[in-house]
Structures are given as C-alpha cells and as structure tokens.
Amino acid sequence: xxxxxxxxxxxxxxxxxxxxxxxxxxxxxxxxxxxxxxxxxxxxxxxxxxxxxxxxxxxxxxxxxxxxxxxxxxxxxxxxxxxxxxxxxxxxxxxxxxxxxxxxxxxxxxxxxxxxxxxxxxxxxxxxxxxxxxxxxx
Numbered sequence: 001x002x003x004x005x006x007x008x009x010x011x012x013x014x015x016x017x018x019x020x021x022x023x024x025x026x027x028x029x030x031x032x033x034x035x036x037x038x039x040x041x042x043x044x045x046x047x048x049x050x051x052x053x054x055x056x057x058x059x060x061x062x063x064x065x066x067x068x069x070x071x072x073x074x075x076x077x078x079x080x081x082x083x084x085x086x087x088x089x090x091x092x093x094x095x096x097x098x099x100x101x102x103x104x105x106x107x108x109x110x111x112x113x114x115x116x117x118x119x120x121x122x123x124x125x126x127x128x129x130x131x132x133x134x135x136x137x138x
Contacts, residue, residue, distance in 0.1 A: 015086070016075045018073050024098060026064075027062040031065075032100075033063040033064055034062075035061070035062055035105060035107045035126075036062075037060050037109045039058045039110075055079065058074045058076050058087060059072070079115075081113070084119075087118075088118055089122050102125055103126070107127070107129070
C-alpha cells in the first residue's frame with residue numbers, strides 16, 4: 001500500500017515535507033523529464049495566532065509522460081539557501097533510496113538567489129534552468 005510519507009523530522013515543527021513513494025516510483029517508471037520547484041506565499045496555513053505556521057508552501061512537481069504532477073510539498077519557515085538545501089537533500093535521499101540517480105535531470109526554478117545557491121550546493125549533478133515565466137516577470 002502507498003502512503004504519504006512525512007520525510008522531515010517529526011520533532012521539527014518548523015518544517016514539514018510530504019511525499020509519496022508510489023508517485024515517485026510512477027515518475028521514475030515514466031521517465032523524468034524535469035522537476036519544477038517553486039514557492040507560494042499565499043497558501044500557507046494561518047492558525048488563529050498572530051504568527052503564521054509556515055512562511056511558504058514549496059512544491060516539487062515532476063514532468064513525465066506528457067504531463068506534470070505534484071511530487072513533494074513542503075511547509076518551510078523561510079526562503080534561505082540553507083532551508084532549501086535541507087529540502088533538496090531530503091528529495092535527493094528519497095531518489096537515492098529508489099536507486100534513481102538525479103545526474104543530468106533538469107530542474108526548473110524561479111530566479112530567487114536562495115534556491116539557485118541551494119541547487120548548486122546540494123544538487124550540482126542536476127541541470128538547472130531558470131523558469132521562462134519568472135524571467136518575463138522581471
């Protein structure tokens with residue numbers, strides 16, 4: 001049976017990463033064309049407290065079989081390179097558990113300096129591309 005996995009430390013209430021092993025296997029079987037990563041600051045859960053629970057919802061989507069779908073979702077407390085590196089290392093560890101090398105796989109992000117540094121430091125074997133949509137917004 002498949003279940004969503006919390007792959008972040010259960011004792012860590014500042015960040016939560018959720019993924020599905022079955023979806024990752026499906027993506028690998030279909031041939032991963034690219035991973036698309038991006039953050040959203042509008043859809044983070046806000047409890048009845050004055051401070052937000054999370055700074056951003058960060059998603060990793062996969063392009064395969066002519067479509068794209070959600071591979072991982074994360075609630076992050078900030079948008080620093082260090083924070084993104086933790087997330088990317090968790091993603092890389094999951095792929096390693098499934099014996100899938102990320103070497104040469106394209107990863108597309110916006111032009112935020114934190115994610116670009118984290119990609120270079122954490123996943124240098126991947127082929128990074130900037131997102132055209134975000135380029136046109138500059």
